[in-house]
Amino acid sequence: MEVPTTERRRSLRHQLILDLFCDGIEGVGVAQTRDINIHGLYFNTLTEIAKGARLKIRLPINAAKEYLVIDAEVVYSQPKVGCAVEFIGLSETTKATLAEFIEEAKESRLQHWEVAA
Numbered sequence: 168m169e170v171p172t173t174e175r176r177r178s179l180r181h182q183l184i185l186d187l188f189c190d191g192i193e194g195v196g197v198a199q200t201r202d203i204n205i206h207g208l209y210f211n212t213l214t215e216i217a218k219g220a221r222l223k224i225r226l227p228i229n230a231a232k233e234y235l236v237i238d239a240e241v242v243y244s245q246p247k248v249g250c251a252v253e254f255i256g257l258s259e260t261t262k263a264t265l266a267e268f269i270e271e272a273k274e275s276r277l278q279h280w281e282v283a284a
Contacts, residue, residue, distance in 0.1 A: 183200060183202065183203050183269070183272050183273075184199060184200060184201070185199065185200045185203075185226065185227060186198070186199055186227070187199070187200055187210060187224055187225060187226050187227070188224070188225040189210070189212075189222050189223075189224055189225075190222065190223040190224075190225070191220065191221055191222040191223050192214060192216050192220060192222060198210040198211060198212045198249075199211050201249065203269060204269065205254075205257075205262055205265050205266050205269065206253060206254060207239065207242070207251060207252050207253040207254050208224075208239075208251070208252060209243075209249055209250070209251045209252075210249055210250065210252070211248070211249040212248075212249050212250065213247050215244070215246045215247065216241050216244050216250050217241065217244060218241050218242065218243065218244050219240065219241060220240070220241045221238065221239070221240055221241075221255075222238075222239045222240070222241065222252060223236060223237070223238055223239070224236070224237045224238075224239050224252065225237075226265075228264065228265075228268045229268075235261060235264060235265060235268075237254050237255075237257065237261065237265075238254070238255040238256055239252035239253060239254050239255060240252060240253050240255055
């Protein structure tokens with residue numbers, strides 16, 4: 168198991184539990200975030216996902232079941248526990264939407280939104 172030796176996050180991650188849909192690795196399907204910032208997130212999964220894997224993440228941003236679809240790369244993986252991803256190629260609009268969502272979630276103490284089936 169790879170253990171990080173230095174802190175590489177570019178900004179503070181906020182604890183926020185959300186169900187998300189993850190596409191790109193067989194068997195991931197719905198997973199649950201543990202923390203998030205505008206650069207990436209960590210999610211729990213029992214599926215083994217290799218460092219460097221590319222994923223497409225669908226993140227619910229409101230109770231109306233609207234989603235941000237974000238490309239991501241696995242930067243840290245703990246087999247049978249979870250992995251950290253860095254978002255790739257975010258437009259300025261998507262960054263702004265994500266930052267606003269995180270801020271609103273922190274203020275409202277949002278704990279959990281489910282992915283629509």
